[in-house]
Amino acid sequence: MRIAHITPYTPTYYNFNSPSALPYYIIRHRDSDTQIKIWTFNCNEVPASQQEKTEQELSVTLTDMGIPDKLRKAFRPLSRLKQIFDRYPYRHNLTVLSDKYIQQIKDYTPDIIWIYNLELAHFATIFPDTPVIVTGPDSYSLCYSRFFRQPGFLSKAGRLLRWRQYLRMEKALPTSPRVHYHLVGEIDRNALLKVNPQVQATFIHHPCYDNLGPEKRIDLSHRKLRIIIPAPNNFYTGNQEALIIRALKSLPSLSKAYSFTFLGKGWEKTVILLTKLGYEAYSIGNVDSFAAAMIQHDIAIIPIAVGSGTKGKTLDTLSNGLLTIGTDIALENIDIRDGVSAMRYDTAASLRNILEDILANPAKYEKIASAGQQQVLTTHDPQKTADRFFDLAKKIIN
Numbered sequence: 001m002r003i004a005h006i007t008p009y010t011p012t013y014y015n016f017n018s019p020s021a022l023p024y025y026i027i028r029h030r031d032s033d034t035q036i037k038i039w040t041f042n043c044n045e046v047p048a049s050q051q052e053k054t055e056q057e058l059s060v061t062l063t064d065m066g067i068p069d070k071l072r073k074a075f076r077p078l079s080r081l082k083q084i085f086d087r088y089p090y091r092h093n094l095t096v097l098s099d100k101y102i103q104q105i106k107d108y109t110p111d112i113i114w115i116y117n118l119e120l121a122h123f124a125t126i127f128p129d130t131p132v133i134v135t136g137p138d139s140y141s142l143c144y145s146r147f148f149r150q151p152g153f154l155s156k157a158g159r160l161l162r163w164r165q166y167l168r169m170e171k172a173l174p175t176s177p178r179v180h181y182h183l184v185g186e187i188d189r190n191a192l193l194k195v196n197p198q199v200q201a202t203f204i205h206h207p208c209y210d211n212l213g214p215e216k217r218i219d220l221s222h223r224k225l226r227i228i229i230p231a232p233n234n235f236y237t238g239n240q241e242a243l244i245i246r247a248l249k250s251l252p253s254l255s256k257a258y259s260f261t262f263l264g265k266g267w268e269k270t271v272i273l274l275t276k277l278g279y280e281a282y283s284i285g286n287v288d289s290f291a292a293a294m295i296q297h298d299i300a301i302i303p304i305a306v307g308s309g310t311k312g313k314t315l316d317t318l319s320n321g322l323l324t325i326g327t328d329i330a331l332e333n334i335d336i337r338d339g340v341s342a343m344r345y346d347t348a349a350s351l352r353n354i355l356e357d358i359l360a361n362p363a364k365y366e367k368i369a370s371a372g373q374q375q376v377l378t379t380h381d382p383q384k385t386a387d388r389f390f391d392l393a394k395k396i397i398n
Helices: 021-028 048-058 069-073 077-083 090-094 099-108 118-126 140-149 153-171 186-195 240-249 252-256 268-276 290-294 312-319 348-360 362-379 382-397
Strands: 002-007 035-040 061-064 112-116 132-135 179-183 201-203 225-229 258-263 280-284 299-302 323-326
Touching: 002 021, 002 099, 002 118, 021 048, 021 382, 035 099, 048 061, 069 090, 090 118, 112 118, 112 382, 118 132, 118 153, 118 179, 132 382, 140 153, 140 186, 153 186, 179 186, 179 382, 186 201, 240 252, 240 268, 240 348, 252 348, 258 268, 268 280, 290 312, 299 312, 312 323, 312 362, 323 348, 323 362, 348 362
Parallel strands: 002 035, 002 112, 035 061, 112 132, 132 179, 179 201, 225 258, 225 299, 258 280, 299 323
Antiparallel strands: none
């Protein structure tokens, strides 16, 4: 099978300035007789040395088409303001596949064209005689509809305009019988079908990424227990910063039992406040190995307030043996059960109660952490998810 992969982001082992790891893991676990060439706009600006590393690691040929000039200019302040009044999202409008690369792809004579992501789905119309898979990976209209939960009139107005752009885009997706959509969220697939009932769409579980889980012994009986929050504090976390502070502030004795590590930007004020409350709290930037950072901790809190699809960081904490406590959004589309293989929280009180109960019943939560790890390593196994993807490709070709 010969596949031409067209993507805005150069695939990488870890997400690099973008959700770039998903295609990497799918490609990595393909059969030896599946040949793949990649045409990337490199919007995540992966250096040439790293691109060569990707080629070697994945045994692929990679063509860097460069970021289109119109797309580069889109980040100027006046351009950004104008964009929100366009009919479609700017990446959809301004990402153009030139004649040179169209001809290269045609000359390659692929059995199937694989497009990443929905914003480039209209490229399918360029190749009317070739089957196409478009990897979502999420439903953008679903994601932006959830942003309305966040406060602020101007923010809501801007997100309303963005939501309408993505809604129009998804309603206008190519619906030819030869075009099939692949999403990593079951909720996202259902949302896309609701917006555009004519599309053919398949849900395949998101693969686990970096995993050192077998090296970790799950033990919640020692003190202090180490909690990591592996997400930057930004619009995706919404009001979670205040919620976490309320939970910890309401029971000061927890400071003797837990320490906190915040992985990502935006938590500096939280660290200062928790330190004043008597907690050990640290903020760290990027790490060389996400998995290595995870297994140094016992518990993960995933404070995602808005978003869609599957959260790779949640999968990483589960697969590496951490007791994972997350919001509904953080845990959605992952094969876990609340109270059996992970823990859900939605209020400061529910988060505080979970942290209290862990101290009283450590063995109970060790079983939950172990069950979460085993379930995710089974259902979200990267080889299994890649096999399902390439089976879908073969089915579409035939």
